[in-house]
Amino acid sequence: MDKPVIVTVDDDPGVSRAVARDLRRRYGRQYRIVRAEAAGEGIEAVREMRLRGDEVAAILADYRMPQMNGVEFLEAAMDMYPYARRVLLTAYADTDAAIQAINVVDLDHYLLKPWDPPEEKFYPVIDGQLDAWQRTDRIEVAELRVVGDRWSAPSYKVRDFLARNRVPYQWMLADDPEGAQLVAAVGEECRLPLVITVDGESLQSPDQSTLAAAVGLSTTPATDFYDLIVIGGGPAGLGAAVYGASEGLNTVLVEAHASGGQAGQSSRIENYLGFPDGVSGQQLADRARRQALKFGAELLTARRVTHLEPRGQARVIGFQGGGEIAAHAVILATGVTYRRLDAPGLDDFVGRGVFYGAALTEAPACQDSEVYIVGAANSAGQAAVYLAGFASKVHLLVRSDGLERSMSHYLIEQINAIPTIEVHVQSQVTGGQGDGHLERLSISTKGEERTVDAQWLFVFIGAEPHTSWLGDTVERDERGFVVTGPDLVHGGKRPRNWTLRREPYHLETNVPGVLAAGDVRADSIKRVASAVGEGAMAVALVHRYLEKQ
Incomplete structure (x- = not known):
């Protein structure tokens, strides 16, 4: 087979030659190095490689180029090679542009010029990018x-x-x-x-x-016993998988649907540390997934867990459709799902005009239509801002008197600045009608009923945990959230079925070695950052648990 390609584009001939020289010196045996001294020349080269069926592993583009800047170049190349690793070459003065590129083109890295010596400042970065590319399942866009x-x-x-x-x-x-x-x-x-x-x-x-x-997603476990099983692929589960695998635990993450959980459906998260311009939930989840794979975690997709059982020192989980795996410890990070809207007729139109969560795949189809959103928390606000870029009008229906008690201030300011978003307070959906799909909504506003034409309804009303599968094994509160740590100890009494002399660790359930992290845990803080932190903290407590076995 032909060698995969590394493309470098820089309009400064001296820098262009230096980049190509350093790349050939280190990677010339395994990769073909293609150099261009203009953005147009580079795009044409990438287009020709695409037509020939060449594989492109990485694209390095200088930020300051006259025809198009490096961000625009990478964005254009991304359409032809979505799996190529994207690296921006930039001067110190342009670091703000590089940070912006992280969100615009999902930039993988930016390199400050100059990078002498390359052994310290250049090669380690490129090594990491090429390794990540080799690990990626590259599926052709047009064939599926x-x-x-x-x-x-x-x-x-x-x-x-x-x-x-x-x-x-x-x-x-x-x-x-x-x-x-x-x-x-x-x-x-x-x-x-x-x-x-x-x-x-x-x-x-x-x-x-x-x-x-x-489509090439992993669904079958590689072995039947692990150090750590993480159930749920949201921020808490991904955080646990990254820290567990990076600290030497043989880790498997089991996800019933897709990585990211509720956060993965968010169009833009703007208050997560380290992303001043915001990041989509899908981008954040994909980066975390790749990071977990980099450290050796195993990720199973579309596998639903149906039971958890302690057997001696082992913790065993069973799958829907049969089969089971075991581990020394388990972290429950199954998160929550949006509650169903209790209004006549709506259940008939789920997936046919009524959607729970952001449903980002539907946004382009909302072009020039009016959409309705139910909810008053950040997820509803993020969806309103995102859908306003497609819809002619966005109606945000809020049961309370306003957004201030439940939505972040920055989102309220954004909503107020978009003229096509209208907030309806003291409003709720009371019914839905249509022939084959949603066509009309009944809405009550301050006690007055009205019917409106509507084909799109997105619902973000509260959350409920998916924990009924735990049965009597793990203690939960009256709403189904998992009880952990000090909350298990009531008046000095030991937790139900607790077999150890010590009290449970902070995130530990009433089953020793089974911990909970993120939104599924009772009284947890419902934020992405806290979920990631709890995932990391749970791994630290797993180490403590294993040391005392």
Whole structure:
């Protein structure tokens, strides 16, 4: 096979030659180095490589170029090589631009010029980027195709699963010419949604586990015993997986749907430390996932855990559909899900106009339409700001008298500055109607009922934990949240089924060696940063638990 390519673009001939020289010296045997001294020349080279079917491992672009700056260049190249590692070459004065590029093109790294000696300041960075590229499952964008109906809940579930797992796909309507041809090729009895895989295999109305395996996501554990099992792939679970694996624990993370949890559906998180310009939940989740894989954690997707059982010193979990794995310790990080809106008719339209969470795959389809959002917390505010970029009008329905008690100040200011967002206080949805999909909403505002035409409703009302599968094994409060640490000790009494002389650690449940982190834990702080912190803290307590066994 031809060598994969490293592309470097810099309009300063001296710098351009120096970059190419340093790259060839270290990587010339394994990679082909392609150098360009102008942005246009570089884009043309990348386009030709794409047409030839070459693999591009990394793209290094100078920030200050006359035709287009480095951020614009990387953004253009990203469309052709979404998996190539992106590195911006910048002077110290341009570090703000580099930080902005982290969000615009999901920049992987920026390098300050000059970088002498390269052995200390250049090669370690490129080594890390190439290693990350080698670990990435690179799936061709154009080859995975999904055919379905516009207002189909199963079609939406397939698209949402692929999008949240960052699997590129081409979406086609079954009544469009190309989609109809694919359906006809499968046969008259074709069941939608239809997924055509990269190998040309046809999957008719696939379940998540079948779809995950078909697109190359890991669904089968490599072994039957681990040091640590993390259940849930949100910020807390990803944080636990990163710290567990980086500290030498044989770690597996089990996720039922997609990495990121609720935070992964957020269009932009602006109050997370280290991202002054904000970062999308999907970007943050993908970076954390790659980081966990880098340290050797194993990630299982589309595997639902159905029970947890202590067997001696082992902690055993069972999967839906059969099979089980065991570990010395388990961290519960299953997070929460949005509560269903209790209004007549709405359950009939879930995935067909009614969506719980941001449903970012639907945003482009909202172009020039009016959308309705129910909720008053940050997730609802972030969705309102994001959808305002597509919709002609965004109606934010709030049950209380305002947003101040439940939403961050910075989001309230953004909402007030966008004229197409209208906040309706003391308002709630009382019903939904339509033929095959949502067409009308009944809304009560300050006691007055009205009916409006509406095809889009996004709901963000509170959260409830998915913990019923724990049965009587793990103690929970009346709302289903997992009780941990000091909250388990009531009036000096020992926790139910507690077998040790010591009291439970701060994040430990009533089962020794089983801990909880993030939103699933009772009285936890519902913020991304605190969830990540609890994931790291839980790993530290796992070490303490293992040391005393």
